[in-house]
Structure formats: structure tokens, C-alpha cells
Amino acid sequence: MTNEAHKVSNMESERPKRGRGIYLLPNLFTTAALFGGFYAVLASMNGDFEKAAIAIFVAMILDGLDGRVARMTNTQTAFGAEYDSLSDMVAFGLAPALVVYQWGLFSLGKFGWMAAFIYTAAAALRLARFNSQHDTADKRYFTGLPSPAAAAVLAGGIWVAVDNDFTPGIFAWLAAIAVALTGLLMVSNVRFHSFKEFDFKGKVPFFAIVVVMLIFAVVLSEPPIVLFAIFFAYTLSGPVLALHRRFSKDKKVSVE
Numbered sequence: 001m002t003n004e005a006h007k008v009s010n011m012e013s014e015r016p017k018r019g020r021g022i023y024l025l026p027n028l029f030t031t032a033a034l035f036g037g038f039y040a041v042l043a044s045m046n047g048d049f050e051k052a053a054i055a056i057f058v059a060m061i062l063d064g065l066d067g068r069v070a071r072m073t074n075t076q077t078a079f080g081a082e083y084d085s086l087s088d089m090v091a092f093g094l095a096p097a098l099v100v101y102q103w104g105l106f107s108l109g110k111f112g113w114m115a116a117f118i119y120t121a122a123a124a125l126r127l128a129r130f131n132s133q134h135d136t137a138d139k140r141y142f143t144g145l146p147s148p149a150a151a152a153v154l155a156g157g158i159w160v161a162v163d164n165d166f167t168p169g170i171f172a173w174l175a176a177i178a179v180a181l182t183g184l185l186m187v188s189n190v191r192f193h194s195f196k197e198f199d200f201k202g203k204v205p206f207f208a209i210v211v212v213m214l215i216f217a218v219v220l221s222e223p224p225i226v227l228f229a230i231f232f233a234y235t236l237s238g239p240v241l242a243l244h245r246r247f248s249k250d251k252k253v254s255v256e
Contacts, residue, residue, distance in 0.1 A: 023075035029066035030080070030087045033059040037091030040155075044102040052099045053159035057227065059091040060148045085127050092151035093123030097179065100154050103161070104168030104175055115176040115183075119154075122183035123147045129187070142192045145185040145238060149192070149231050153182055156228030163224045182235070190238040 036059030043052035066084060070076045097116040105112030126144050133143070157178060161171060168175070219226045 022079055023070070023073075023077065025073060026066045026070035026075055026080055027083060029062050029069060030084050033062035033066065033091050034087040035059075036062060037087070037095035040091075040095040041098050044099040047102075049099065049103050049158050049162045052095075053155040053162070053224075056091065056095060056099070056151050056155040059095075060152060063088060063091065063148060081131070085131055088127055088147055089124060092147040093120050093127070096151040096154040097123075099158060100175055100179055103158055104172035105179070107168055107172050108176055112172070112176060115179045119150075119179045119183035119186075122186045123150070126186040140194055142194050144188050144190065145182065145192060145235060147186060149234055150182045150186050152227065152231040153235055154179060156224065156231055159224040160228050185235065185238065188238075190242050192234070192238040 036055045040052040040055040070080055097119045101112060101116040105116055126147055
């Protein structure tokens with residue numbers, strides 16, 4: 001064997017071997033969130049829109065857990081991040097659009113599927129932008145409406161409609177407008193609070209636990225209305241704060 005062959009074999013032996021496995025625990029949560037979106041589509045195809053909406057909310061909870069579990073167990077990987085994005089696309093991009101379309105947008109013809117496609121495409125662009133700017137973005141804010149919050153607005157609206165026996169009718173047009181506007185908010189430059197500055201590991205006053213208990217009680221009293229109201233208010237918070245900042249800036253400039 002020549003000296004060059006010896007060098008090549010030594011380099012190959014010294015090269016670190018790439019792990020072929022994946023961490024099970026965080027990816028189980030991601031898979032469960034993916035299944036939630038998949039089940040929501042199946043439930044809507046069978047006309048069970050209440051279960052479809054609940055499945056999207058369950059997917060939201062699971063999506064919030066997978067990242068935290070990965071950080072707590074120090075099992076964060078590039079594979080997990082990519083898998084999470086693909087799961088989000090199904091659970092919060094494709095599933096909500098198809099659920100709303102099956103509920104009432106189909107009756108609007110091309111306007112219905114156009115609104116659903118705008119939302120789906122916006123969710124894909126939102127996730128792509130988030131991944132590309134993750135390392136440089138301000139952690140306190142999201143640029144554009146987060147896809148889980150957008151999905152919660154649509155799922156909550158459908159849940160409220162079904163719970164109160166609202167037939168599509170005129171509400172189909174309102175749903176189409178809501179779907180399109182929600183999609184556009186996802187790809188906007190409007191900033192939304194991320195709430196990542198809260199330290200969940202630190203100590204809190206005893207009264208905070210009482211407040212959390214009361215919030216759970218309110219949510220459980222009327223889940224459809226309360227959840228829809230919470231995420232609808234969050235969706236409005238971005239544009240309202242943007243207008244407030246713009247007004248304050250213009251007022252400061254005029255005074256100077």
C-alpha cells in the first residue's frame with residue numbers, strides 16, 4: 001500500500017462517525033402533533049367539525065411541548081427542527097384551511113378555494129421565513145402572526161359555529177375573509193409578542209397560581225368561545241400595537 005493510500009485510510013478512520021439515530025421523546029410529541037393535523041382533516045371530511053377543531057388545539061399543545069422537552073432533555077437536533085416545521089405545515093397550515101373549506105368555503109366556488117390556498121401558502125412562507133431568520137430575529141417578538149395562533153383562530157371560529165348551530169350561509173363569506181386576512185397576517189411584518197421572556201423555571205408569587213387556576217376554570221366553562229376570544233385578541237394585538245407605535249412615533253416627530 002502506498003503512502004497516499006495510508007494517509008487516506010488514516011483520515012477515514014479518524015473522521016468522526018455520524019450518528020444514524022434520532023431522539024425518541026421530542027419526536028414523539030412532534031409526530032403526535034402531526035397526527036392531530038391529519039386527524040383534523042379526516043374528521044372534517046366526515047363532517048365532524050367539532051372533533052376537527054379540537055384536534056387542531058391538541059396539536060397546538062403538543063407542538064408547544066416538543067421544543068420544551070427537547071431543551072429540557074438536551075436533545076435538540078437539526079433533524080428535530082426540520083421535522084417540527086413539516087409537522088407545523090400540516091397541523092397549522094394545511095389542516096385548518098381544509099377544515100374551513102370543508103365546513104363552508106366550498107360553497108363559494110373559486111373564491112373559497114382561493115382563500116384556503118392563500119392561507120396555506122402563507123403558512124408555508126411564514127415557516128420558511130421563521131427558519132431562515134431564527135438565529136438573527138428578536139426573541140421577544142414574532143415577525144408575522146405565528147401559524148399555531150392563526151390555526152387557533154380558524155379552528156376556534158369553526159368550533160363556535162358548530163357549537164351554536166351556525167350554518168355556513170352568510171358566515172361562509174366571513175370565514176373566507178377571515179382565512180385570507182389571517183394568512184396575510186402570517187406573512188406581514190407586524191410584530192407579535194412571543195412571551196419567551198417569561199421564566200417558567202423561576203419562582204412566582206402564590207397569587208399567580210390562583211390566576212392560572214381561574215384561567216383554567218374560565219376556559220373549561222366555555223372552551224369554544226373562550227379559546228376563540230383569546231387567540232382572536234392575540235391576533236388583533238399585533239396590528240393594534242403597530243398602529244400605536246406608528247401613532248406615537250408620528251406624534252413625537254411632530255412635537256420635535
